[in-house]
Amino acid sequence: MSTKTPIDKSDTEWRQxxxxxxxxxxxxxxxxxxxxxxxxxxxxxxxxxCAGCGEPLFDSSTKYESGSGWPSFWAPMGAAVDTSVDQSHGMTRVEVHCAKCGGHLGHVFPDGPQPTGQRYCMNGAALKFEEKK
Structure with a gap:
């Protein structure tokens, strides 16, 4: 990744x-x-x-069924995610990544529910769920 993040590991370390x-x-x-x-x-x-570093990203209270086929949320937790412009695949999208490790999570779109109107469309493989006891 080109962006410097608090967690800086080699590709070999990530693969392990x-x-x-x-x-x-x-x-x-x-x-x-x-x-x-x-x-x-x-x-x-x-x-x-985050499945990469364990950083808390989304509270379950912001999850909703978007019909997209990926876990979707209307807001992240605080400053847990960063965004950047993604111009791959012949389109311009807003990429979402973990602010702590820089891992790619998915994309955010302006077609979500209120109160934010945002749809954080995340890859489940990039997430781990921790149930509140």
Whole structure:
């Protein structure tokens, strides 16, 4: 990644810590197939964390069913994510990445529900869910 983040690991270190799909998504800006993540159907109360570094990213109270095939949220937690312009695949989108480790999470679109009107469309492979006890 070109952006300097608080966590700076080599690709070899990331490969040792992540499974192949997580590495593809988080470190190579990949995308999982839609409707394949078990987190798409997660309804329990808790926190969605970065699968790369464990940083809390989204509270379950902001998750909603967008119909996109990926876990969707209307807002991140505080300053947990950063964004950048993504001009790959012949289009311009806003990429979302973890502010702590720089891992690619997905994209944000201006077609979400209120109160923000945003749809943070995240790859489930980039997230881990922690149920609130």
């Amino acid at each position: 810590e992540l499974d192949p799909l997580q590495h593809h998504v988080l470190r190579n800006h990949g995308t999982e197939r839609p409707f394949t993540s078990p987190l798409n159907n997660e309804k329990r109360t808790g926190i969605f964390r």
